[in-house]
Amino acid sequence: MSNQNTYPPYSIVLEWEPEGGVFVVRVPELLGCHAHGRTYVEAVDQGQDAIASWIDAARAWGTAIPAPRDYALN
Template identity: 60%
Template sequence: MGTEPLRYSMNIQWSEEDQTYIATIPELPGCKTHGTTYVEAVKQGQDAIESWIEANKAWGRPIPAPRVTMTA
C-alpha cells in the first residue's frame, strides 16, 4: 500500500450504550469500527483504514492525505 495507515488520526471512545470501544478515522469519511478492548479497537481501526483506502482506490475516488498535527 502506498499510504501508511498509521499516519491517519484515530479517535477511540468508550460507548456505554454499546459496551465497546468505537474507533473513528476523521480524515476518512464513514471509516469507523469497534473492539471489545482498547487495543482491539486500534487494531480494527488499522484494518478499517487499509480497507477504506483499498476500496476507494478501486472506485477511483481520491484518498485524503493524513492530517498533519504540530505540537510544541
Template identity: 60%
Template structure:
C-alpha cells in the same frame, strides 16, 4: 493486498451504550469500527483504514493526504483503564 499505510489519526472512545470502543478516522469519511478492548480497537482501526483505502482506490475515488504525521518528536503514549 496490503496497501502503504496512510498516517492518519484515529479517535478511540469508550461507549457505555455499546459497551465497546468506537473508532473513527476523521480524515477518511465513513471510516469507523468498534471492538470490546482498546488494543483490539487499535488493530481493527488499522484494518479499517487499509480497507477504506483499497475500496476507494478501486472505486477511483481520491485518497486524502493525512492531516497528522507522527514522528518521534510528537508521538506520545496513551494509558487506558479499560480493556
C-alpha cells in the same frame, strides 16, 4: 487484508461507548471510516483494518484519498 500494502499514518479518535460496552474508533480524514472493539487494542487493530479497507476501496473506485492531517504539538 493484505499486509503487502502500506498505508499513510492517519489519526484515529478512540472513545468508550458505555451503551454498547465497546471502544469506538473513527478516522476523521476518511469519511465513514470507523470500527469498534471490546478492548482498546482490539478497537485500534480494527481501526487499522478499516483504514486499509477504506483506502483499497477508494483506489478500486478511483476515488480521491485524502492526505493524513499533520498536527503540531506545543
